[in-house]
Amino acid sequence: MLISYQVIFVFFFPDMNVRGIGVAGEMFGLLFFVLMAHTAYGDVSYSFPEEMKRGFVIGNIAKDLGLDVNRLSSRKARIDTEGNRKRYCDINLNTGELIVAERIDREEISGKKASCVIKNEFVLENPLELHHFILNIEDINDNSPQFKESVIKFEIRESAGKGSSYLLEEAYDADIGRNAVQSYTLQNNEHFILNVLTRANGRKYGQLVLNKELDREEQTEVTLILTAVDGGTPPRSGTVAIHVTVLDANDNAPVFSQAVYKVRLPENSPLDTLVVTVSATDADEGQNGEVTYAFGHLPQKVQQLFFIDLVSGEIKLTGLIDYEIESTFELPIQAKDGQGLASYSTVLIDVIDVNDNAPITILKSLTSPVPENALPGTEFGIINVQDRDSENNGRVRCSIQQNVPFKLVPSLTIMTHT
Known part of the structure; x- marks a missing residue:
């Protein structure tokens, strides 16, 4: 301020x-x-x-x-x-x-x-x-929706039942309001339908829902196209491919210890400061229970400020933060197990102001000499x-x-x- x-x-x-x-x-x-x-x-x-x-x-x-x-x-x-x-x-x-x-x-x-x-x-x-x-x-409406990856990959066992759902990556649109993402559509196919949900902050995301059981002997792979559309006039859109590999049976997705992690961080924090450690557990065993962590979609300038450890979930500071430039950060976090099942959490960082700016004076106008x-x-x-x-x-x-x-x-x- x-x-x-x-x-x-x-x-x-x-x-x-x-x-x-x-x-x-x-x-x-x-x-x-x-x-x-x-x-x-x-x-x-x-x-x-x-x-x-x-x-x-x-x-x-x-x-x-x-x-x-x-x-x-x-x-x-x-x-x-x-x-x-x-x-x-x-x-x-x-x-x-x-x-x-x-x-x-x-x-x-x-x-x-x-x-x-x-x-x-x-x-x-x-x-x-x-x-x-x-x-x-x-x-x-000068920005199109974009997905972080060009391909979303799932490995789904043929034993998965009808109604099983799989969280899809949220598309990012730099615009706001009606010009941001308003809807998603899924390419017609015989196995999956799309369920579109809305978060508390108003952003929309999708779930891939199994509508007909898979049969690996009949089909080992399924490829679909997901399209995100904004509400501008004319509308803009972005697409991502969904690649499903049918396996012969991962029953549990990772579960985060918190849905939202809230952190307060002074603006003069040194590089390599530990911001927070996120944690998710998976009830499955072996490779199906091995959890890895990653950021969701982040603007380029935010990616340069934070790092997340793939295995430990530690988030560290890798750039200088300035309260006067940005007072809050929202980091979407993904936890994924060995077969591709994922869940999401959010890290909310409040930057604490410190007295790191000296007053400055600007001579707006001067009449000289004075009578x-x-x-x-x-x-x-x-x-x-x-x-x-x-x-x-x-x-x-x-x-x-x-x-x-x-x-x-x-x-x-x-x-x-x-």
């Missing part, structure tokens, strides 16, 4: 008489009200789809804020972004329109989060003015102070050296003349 503070420099005379202070106080009160009317997020917000071409007109911010378009250039109007973000939009000083400046990929910015928000600042000078506006990036007859309360600069840490770790106190005719005024508090 990024905590941002705006600080204004004001010029004052400690020895000004009471009458002068009163007049200046009234003038400053009016000025402060105007400034503060434009220092909260949500002044203006715009919603538009991701992947729009450079130059696409997002909206007319000058019109929406009631500004004089003819004075944008003389007031040095510009767009600033918070933190280390790219500047995804710019302003046309001739028209006051916001335009797309960089390719915007919602999945790259926000992953699977339900909303994708980019915060920006609109700065003008002469007089100083600061507005915050928000870009709400809408998802489009010697400037009235008390005259503002001549704006400083933005940011700390990327969260809660108490992100709280910032600002101060200025003593015995100078200036003071700092936090823009989120009411100012009084001194």
Whole structure:
């Protein structure tokens, strides 16, 4: 979470008489009200789809804020972004329109989060003015469902009874909502049907259900095609082959000790830190009871952060985690026995914030030199102070050296003349 503070420099005379202070106080009160009317997020917000071409007109911010378009250039109007973000939009000083400046990929910015928000600042000078506006990036159906493997393999004994079910790998789609996976279909065949289920988080997955007993003497292998389809317009799809080898009898799938493993992990944890050990048992004997572990589908950047031991189920940290970049991780875990029967569990990792970011100051605007007859309360600069840490770790106190005719005024508090 990024905590941002705006600080204004004001010029004052400690020895000004009471009458002068009163007049200046009234003038400053009016000025402060105007400034503060434009220092909260949500002044203006715009919603538009991701992947729009450079130059696409997002909206007319000058019109929406009631500004004089003819004075944008003389007031040095510009767009600033918070933190280390790219500047995804710019302003046309001739028209006051916001335009797309960089390719915007919602999945790259926000992953699977339900909303994708980019915060920006609109700065003008002469007089100083600061507005915050928000870009709400809408998802489009620009990703197809994908399976982790090209082939799903099962070894099923001919003694398996009708109704036996086999968990299928879930297809992954980087899009969200209706643009994510909505349905699965199975190629018509005489032995299996598809049962589509929905998890608590809304994601859909399939079970292969035996509808007619297998006979190894009649058929030793069965190959099927599973198709995942999303809900976009037009829809996108992905396929995976299911290869069933018919055996002459594995009755039990591995069972995890927990359906969900919850872990808290400090963001400064060193490499090779043991995150958690998952465990599953199989009631079968011999090869049928030997359990191995693997991750389910993970984004490439998450795969670089964690490692799971095939035999022990230990999950270790192999990359650096940063709370300010990603505060939670969800790792799907598969346990499979020697004949291919599998079960799934989930590891939920909450990253704990530590105070690893120092405050930074950004000079937003500065008027220099300051006239010697400037009235008390005259503002001549704006400083933005940011700390990327969260809660108490992100709280910032600002101060200025003593015995100078200036003071700092936090823009989120009411100012009084001194």
